[in-house]
Amino acid sequence: MKKIRARLLFSAYSGLGSCLRLFVPPYLSWRAARGKEELRRYGERLGHASARRPEGALIWLHAASVGETMALIPLCERILAANINIVLTTGTVTSARLVRERFGGRLAHQYVPLDIGIAVRRFLNYWKPDLALVCESEIWPMRIIELARRRIPQILLNARLSDRSFQAWRRRKFFAREIFSCFTEVICQTDEDARRYKMLGAPRVAVAGNLKADIVLPAKNEELEHYRRAIGARPRWAAVSTHEGEELMAARVHRILRKRYPDLLTIIVPRHPERITAIIDRLRSKNYHFVRKSLGEVPGPQTDILLGDTIGDMGLYLRLTEIAFVGKSLAGEGGHNPLEPALAGAAILTGPNIDNFRETYQEFMKNDAARFVDDSTMLAGCVHHLLEHPEMRKKMIASGRKTAQSLSGALRQTFTILKPFLQPLTLAAQLNRANDRHG
Structure with missing residues (x-):
């Protein structure tokens, strides 16, 4: 039957x-x-x-x-x-x-x-x-x-x-x-x-x-050095694999933190670059100064946001920062994998919606290699804390890399x-x- x-x-x-x-x-x-x-x-x-x-x-x-x-x-x-x-x-x-x-x-x-x-x-x-x-x-x-x-x-x-x-x-x-x-x-x-x-x-x-634990994202050395020289010693953080709504959250975090860090650079890497036109319109409406990787632009002293609107360059974006919020976890559902940013050397922040990677995040949390945030205000607080305490940031990075390698x-x-x-x-x-x- x-x-x-x-x-x-x-x-x-x-x-x-x-x-x-x-x-x-x-x-x-x-x-x-x-x-x-x-x-x-x-x-x-x-x-x-x-x-x-x-x-x-x-x-x-x-x-x-x-x-x-x-x-x-x-x-x-x-x-x-x-x-x-x-x-x-x-x-x-x-x-x-x-x-x-x-x-x-x-x-x-x-x-x-x-x-x-x-x-x-x-x-x-x-x-x-x-x-x-x-x-x-x-x-x-x-x-x-x-x-x-x-x-x-x-x-x-x-x-x-x-x-x-x-x-x-x-x-x-x-x-x-x-x-x-x-x-x-x-x-x-x-x-x-x-x-x-x-x-x-x-x-x-x-x-x-997880096959993704065996991925070490590449970055072209010359291009990486070019961007590092342009950014210099500016404090920075990244929001990667973002979905609709999370780019503006990241921009709000930037505005909050800019009061404490006037030369802050925020790197935003949308999961789907085809959404870039809508993202640009929203950032312009809020008067953010941004540059786009797809146009070969590099951040200048007045740049608020570097938009990572290219495919295959995640290794570059992650190596430009030591703090990464992983998207589809605040405005979206399911989350994205923290293994790639951890292996690239970033301290991991995420929203609570990580059902698709629950077991992976459990390992990260067990080893103090990731932190959860509930909204943009809490995200701003965590980014601020990690910028202010480099020793804690380094500890999270080391623990995250070790956790990711243990899952390889x-x-x-x-x-x-x-x-x-x-x-x-x-x-x-x-x-x-x-x-x-x-x-």
């Missing part, structure tokens, strides 16, 4: 997707007008390929956005080193730009097809992947079922499941079992994530840790779990190269 209910629900989901197909082009055009899609590539959302499929073994990797893409970069490099082809799909303009800048033509990038039957089937018919690796919590029923029908192994990497998502799936446990049982393997960040996936029907579950090793463990799936593809790639040489 449960199987029948699950199949009826999936049929309804599939049918709804088919009904909505007519609305996809205007929807994508509307998103493109807001900077959330590349209009010239919207066919990819319907499964139409815009790149040539290379011959030989191919792995489909998927990362939703910039954070997940960054987490997959070291894994992509290892797979490419084994001469296995990759088609990497992402869901945002910013992540597409990051892939282009990092990999160039070494792999194929496509926007992920919408979870509509015809789009997913068209994508799979063209790319014919030998293995599908999906990052974090991208659970899309049509993709999962279509891969299972074709008997293509699919593995969830760096898997996590928030409280809200877990409860939602739990209410539809009969459907969850049909979906999660299709995964060949689920490689989780924490024991709690593993327990949840097991409860929802995943047959094979492992724990490897996920890449090595993940690669070990993936070896049985990668070895046949590596062998096929080697044979293909040998045939080419002797052809």
Whole structure:
């Protein structure tokens, strides 16, 4: 009976997707007008390929956005080193730009097809992947079922499941079992994530840790020194990965602290640079003096705010400060990962809304490596305290880096779990190269 209910629900989901197909082009055009899609590539959302499929073994990797893409970069490099082809799909303009800048033509990038039957089937018919690796919590029923029908192994990497998502799936446990049982393997960040996936029907579950703990964000030395010279000895702090509402909070903090530190510099790095026009309008309306990294501008003596409106430069922004507020935690929900700023050498401040990274923050709080703030006034107080007490700031930085390093090793463990799936593809790639040489 449960199987029948699950199949009826999936049929309804599939049918709804088919009904909505007519609305996809205007929807994508509307998103493109807001900077959330590349209009010239919207066919990819319907499964139409815009790149040539290379011959030989191919792995489909998927990362939703910039954070997940960054987490997959070291894994992509290892797979490419084994001469296995990759088609990497992402869901945002910013992540597409990051892939282009990092990999160039070494792999194929496509926007992920919408979870509509015809789009997913068209994508799979063209790319014919030998293995599908999906990052974090991208659970899309049509993709999962279509891969299972074709008997293509699919593995969830760096898997996590928030409280809200877990409860939602739990209410539809009969459907969850049909979906999660299709995964060949689920490689989780924490024991709690593993327990949840097991409860929802995943047959094979492992724990490897968080891939983001193995990321050391790069920064170009010349550019870093250029900005450091421009900033000089000015006191500064950063609000990174901010979401709507948090940029103005950071600006209010700047105004509060400027009474005590007239030469204060605030660095604001929005999570989605396509929002920059709206952010600029708000800052101008409040008479803040700002410069933009995307225009090659550097802070002058009168600059209040450095806007980090570029992709792939987080390593630069974090190395310009020793204090970082991590966004989507005051005005947003779920928070962002503190591991990257901790490894870059910043004392961590965050709002209370960190459900997506609760276990990570628990480790940080246990080691006095992060502090929680409830609003912009409290944030201003914490920034002031850390500016006034460098010894405490240094202690938090050291503890944060040590905590982040203790959580590392996920890449090595993940690669070990993936070896049985990668070895046949590596062998096929080697044979293909040998045939080419002797052809």
